[in-house]
Structure formats: structure tokens, C-alpha cells
Amino acid sequence: MAWSILYSLVFAQLVFLAKCKHNVNLLRRTGISIAHDGEVELPKKHHRHQAKHIGNNHVKKLKKHHTVSQLKVNEIKEIPNCRVEYTCDAHRTRSFGDYARKHIAVYTYNIGSYEGGMRNEDVPCVPSNVDAFLFLDDDTKQRSDSNALNLWKKQGWQVKSISLQAGSEFVTGARLTSKLLKFTPPTWLVNGEWEWLVEFDGNVVLDLHTLGSFLDKYVSKPLLLLDWSYHEDCGDDGFQCFSRELNDMLRTRRKYIEDSKENIEAWERKLAKEHEGISGTRKYTPPYYYETRIILRNLEHERSSEVTQAFRKTYEKCHEIQRDQFLVPYFLWHANLSFDTEALPMRYLADSVGMCMVGTRVGRN
Known part of the structure; x- marks a missing residue:
């Protein structure tokens, strides 16, 4: 009788543990969680970044399982407009607690006076753990109201001058200068x-305190970028979104790429050909397509120098092609950085670091 009772208890415990393990696995497979404020949180590591560790068939199964949850979380189709000033008031600063654990450099720029000069609103405050730099060419600086520049300085920004690069046959000097800053910033920024x-x-704003x-x-x-798929789901293959955006620009927004149209088509x-595997090179199947309006580089990562090299190649190609988004996934792929690069959903960036768009932009380089 005693052995019978003991056997029943052990069997019941094993059944209970098996059920618990099953439930934990279900939670893990959902890939999302609920934050303390009731908001849905995205996972830190997205499933496609595991592709170098697991087979392609498993990646496809994971994608199929996650798609519904991902779309529900990321259902906003535009980057939100800025509605709240990210100010320097003491109460707001204290509310972020110990935000100074990372020493960060941030920078933005206005080249070619495409906004007529610097704006005097939506200028984020710079906290003590951040060094912030605003790059201006001489023409933009002269067109900027002194009150606007003083506001940027008051908010903690350091204003830096930059000379315009010589344009190429296909790309203007102002646009090339923007690409130079974006992908190959001054060495003192990268090696600081x-x-x-x-x-x-x-025209992008972040809450620097966060x-x-x-x-x-x-x-x-080593690298964080904005996932382009808030416009349209790319499936498992970022090449599909590259092709869709490229062809849409050729049809409806040709003024932005007209000067390099033939190069873009080539x-x-x-x-x-590389995507189809008929070019004799490694088949090109990038997991993501990106927007490059925000770039976050981990300078202490062991692959930081490889990011620098891939971006240098991107900038060189920007002399021939006006749209850098057509280039970045390719050079990251051939540097074997695609699966180490985190593609962040737009909604997640808006919620986490307050990413928003200002409404003052009247042109583009």
C-alpha cells in the first residue's frame, strides 16, 4: 500500500512539472510580453537574428508563428509627429532615475539649408551622460536665426561646422555631405x-534622457537600425521590401532619384541576380530592410570596426546612387553583419526613446 501511494505521488508530480514546462514554452514562443504599464513589449532579440544558429526551415516556422503578434504590436504606419518638448526641467530629469550608466555621443545635421535654417522648437535637452553635436554647413549657419542656434546651445548641443563635399555626376554636394556624416562621421566621434x-x-527627435x-x-x-517593415511587411526576405520601395520611387517619386536613375536600375x-543565386556569388537573402533615419552604433562591440568598414563602402556607393536605403542592407549582408544587426520596429522606438518627426521640413538633399 505504501509503495502504491508513493508511486502515485511521484507520478502526479511528474505530470505537474510537464505541464509547467509546456506552459513556459508557450510563453517563450509568443515572443512578446506585457510591461508593467500594460503595454505590449517586443522581445530584445528578434527571431530572424537566430538564423545563423538554426536552420532555414525553423526560421520560416518561427516567422509564421510571430507574424500576427508582430503586426498587432506594430500597427502604426507613420512615425508620430512631435507633440511634447523634451525639456531640461529638474522634475522631469529626476524621474528618469539613474540614466547616466552609458556615455553616449549623439549627432544630427542640417546641410544645404533644406529647412532654410535651424528650427527653434522640438530641440531635445541633453542630459549629463550625453554629448550632443549639431553639424551645419556655412550656408545653413548663416540662414539660421541666432535665437534658434542659441536655443540649441542652451539645451546642451555643441554646434560644429562642416565643409560641403564636392558633388559627383549623380549626387549633389549637399547630399553627399549628409551621407558622409551619416556613414563616415569624423574619426574623433568614432574613436572617442x-x-x-x-x-x-x-527632422527626427529623440528623448535623449531615455x-x-x-x-x-x-x-x-554592434548596430541598431529602424525596421522598414512598418510600411509593409517584408516576410522573411528584406530584398522584397527593397524591390518594392525602389520600384515605387521609380514610378511615383522620381524627382528624388532622377539624377541616378540608370545607376539605380543597374x-x-x-x-x-544575386538574390536568385545566378550571379556566381553568395546568394543575397537579407533578413531585413531598413530605414536609415536613425543609426545606433555600439562602439565597444568587437564588430564595431566591421560596421565602420561596411558604412565606408556604403558612403562610396552613395556617390553613384541617391538613396542610401538601397545600399545599407547589401553591404551589411556581405560583411556578415545582417544577423547581428537589430532591426527595431518603429512603434517600439517611438514608445521607448520618444522618436518623433518635426513638421518643419520643406525639402530634402
Whole structure:
């Protein structure tokens, strides 16, 4: 009788543990969690970044399982407009607690006076753990109201001058200068004392107080970029979104790429052959397509120098092609950085670091 009772208890415990393990696995497979404020949180490590560790068939199964949850979380289709000033008031600063764990450099720029000069609103405050730099060419600086520049300085920004690059046959000097800053910034920024280097376009705003704690989550990543798929789901293959955006620009936004149209069409043919595996090179199947309006680089990562090299190649190709988004996935792929690069959903960046768009932009380089 005693052995019978003992056997029943052991069997019941094994059944209970098996059920618990099953439930934990279900939670893990969902890939999302609920934050303390009731908001849905995305996982720190997205499933496609595991592709170098698991087979392609498993990646496809994971993608199919996660798609519904991902789309529900990331259902906003535009980057939100800025509605709140990221100010320097003491109460707001204290509310972020110990935000100074990361030493970060951030920079943005206005080249070619495409906004007529610097704006005097939506200028984020610079906290003590951040060094912030605003790059201006001489023409933009002269067109900027002194009150606007003084506001940027008051908010903690250091204004830096930059000379315009000579344009190429296909790309203007102002646009090339923007690409130079975006992908090959001054060496003192890349080789300085900072742990992270954060770049964003002149019409993008981030809440700089939130960056330290946010970047703490991604110390294992050399590079963070904005996932383009908030426009349209790319499936498992970023090449599909590259092709869709390229062809849409050729049809409806040709003024932005007209000067390098033939080069862009040749670039698409080249990538299509590599994507189909008929070019004699490694088959081109990038997991993501990116928007490059924000770039977060981990300068302490062991692969940081490889990111620098891939970006240098991107900038060189920018002399022939006006749209850098057509280029970045390709050079990251051939540097074997695609699966180490984190592609962050737009909604996640808006919620986590307050990413928003200002409404003052009236042109583009």
C-alpha cells in the first residue's frame, strides 16, 4: 500500500512539472510580453537574428508563428509627429532615475539649408551622460536665426561646422555631405571615449534622457537600425521590401532619384541576380530592410570596426546612387553583419526613446 501511494505521488508530480514546462514554452514562443504599464513589449532579440544558429526551415516556422503578434504590436504606419518638448526641467530629469550608466555621443545635421535654417522648437535637452553635436554647413549657419542656434546651445548641443563635399555626376554636394556624416562621421566621434554613437536625421527627435537605459538592453549588438517593415511587411526576405520601395520611387517619386536613375536600375538588376543565386556569388537573402533615419552604433562591440568598414563602402556607393536605403542592407549582408544587426520596429522606438518627426521640413538633399 505504501509503495502504491508513493508511486502515485511521484507520478502526479511528474505530470505537474510537464505541464509547467509546456506552459513556459508557450510563453517563450509568443515572443512578446506585457510591461508593467500594460503595454505590449517586443522581445530584445528578434527571431530572424537566430538564423545563423538554426536552420532555414525553423526560421520560416518561427516567422509564421510571430507574424500576427508582430503586426498587432506594430500597427502604426507613420512615425508620430512631435507633440511634447523634451525639456531640461529638474522634475522631469529626476524621474528618469539613474540614466547616466552609458556615455553616449549623439549627432544630427542640417546641410544645404533644406529647412532654410535651424528650427527653434522640438530641440531635445541633453542630459549629463550625453554629448550632443549639431553639424551645419556655412550656408545653413548663416540662414539660421541666432535665437534658434542659441536655443540649441542652451539645451546642451555643441554646434560644429562642416565643409560641403564636392558633388559627383549623380549626387549633389549637399547630399553627399549628409551621407558622409551619416556613414563616415569624423574619426574623433568614432574613436572617442563614448560607448555608443547615435545619429539621426535633422527632422527626427529623440528623448535623449531615455537612451542610456534603452541601450543597456542591446550591449550584445554592434548596430541598431529602424525596421522598414512598418510600411509593409517584408516576410522573411528584406530584398522584397527593397524591390518594392525602389520600384515605387521609380514610378511615383522620381524627382528624388532622377539624377541616378540608370545607376539605380543597374543596382537592382545586380541584386536581383544575386538574390536568385545566378550571379556566381553568395546568394543575397537579407533578413531585413531598413530605414536609415536613425543609426545606433555600439562602439565597444568587437564588430564595431566591421560596421565602420561596411558604412565606408556604403558612403562610396552613395556617390553613384541617391538613396542610401538601397545600399545599407547589401553591404551589411556581405560583411556578415545582417544577423547581428537589430532591426527595431518603429512603434517600439517611438514608445521607448520618444522618436518623433518635426513638421518643419520643406525639402530634402
